[in-house]
Amino acid sequence: MRKKTESAAPVVVIGAGMAGARLAARVPGVTVVGEERHAPYNRVLLADVLAGRYAPAVIALPATEVRRGVRAVRIDRADRLVHCDDGSVLHYGRLVLATGSNPVLPPLRGLGATLPDGVHPFRTLDDALALRAAVRPGARAVVIGGGLLGVSAARALAECGAQVVLAQQGEHLMERQLDPEAAALLRVHLEALGVEVHTECRVRGLRCAGSTPAVRAVQLADGYELAADLTVLACGVRPRTGLARAAGLDVRKGIVVDDELRTSDPYIHALGDCAEHRSTLYGLAGPALEQADVLAEVLAGRPARYEGTRALTRLSLRAGSRAQGTGGPDALDLAAFGEARPLPGDDVIRLSDATRGAYRTVVLREGRLAGGVLLGDLGAVAGLARTWQDDEPLPPAMSLLHLLTDDGGH
16 A cells, blocks of 8 residues: 555656656656756757757657746655745656756866856757857857767758867877777867867966956966857766755766666655766766656566666767758767777777778677777678677677678677
């Protein structure tokens, strides 16, 4: 009887991102509170909105009833209440924290609590729309951060006609996903679009001017300045854990959850970017959606456990209208999974086809596929991903090169 009572109790979700919307679509009668004024949308497609390929309505997720523009400010665990900034109070039987993450604002000179004019984070639909409204052909744009988000932003701004400089502190682009050879090919692709790429480039501060401070240049540690009308901060994200921490939940890097996505309070769950499961923060759409599916089963009283996600990162740098028909570069597709950096004793198989613009590499560790990177031709990615996700020893008779054929060995 107790399980029936708990499952019938009201479910409140704080956060209307992809994880919260997915859960609401699978659990009837959920109340969703979302800070953004927009309906839930596919965050993966924000660069397409910035580039002008998609209108906001195109990236909207299937209809989900959301209390938009409302921020949860306090959780009362004793009485199971959520207090919101509009004065409303919501009672919950189960509470789900899907609060996502915030962009990291680097400690730069000239960057305070209020961002100067021309300085933009790139995390939300409003961020993408603000950048879209601000960019003009010929505008000088500096993107700080050469990860997945920074590369996507630089590509989109170049499509808008901006003169783009991409400043990456690390040794090569997308260090978390790509090996140096793949990153070099990505760099060539961006430079063919007119993006100026600087790696091992440390940004020191911003030079601003005017009565209402506006960015004029990005200052580097070596004293050099990059002229800037627009500056995009793409320096990573940090889980939003403030509500959970204030409520006394167990928080480390993220909100700690078990295999039922349950926090240290048995009536509160967490999922998505804010959740830390088995000491892992994912920060990707795929794991967030998988967590939402598992939690929907848990809330329905059915047995389900989340055991982690072996996440595949994909990025399509599409050919924009400026490149098409003008001799500009074609689209570049890339995929990365697992550990693409070999350890001592690993086997590495690499194929490169300059004519087709294709690059493939996989790492084998103790007879299993540990990870890989593909650029250009992704024909083998489905089979490779299945082999990696299965985590089974490879058949002894399998040719190593056969892993890189179009069916990935299947």
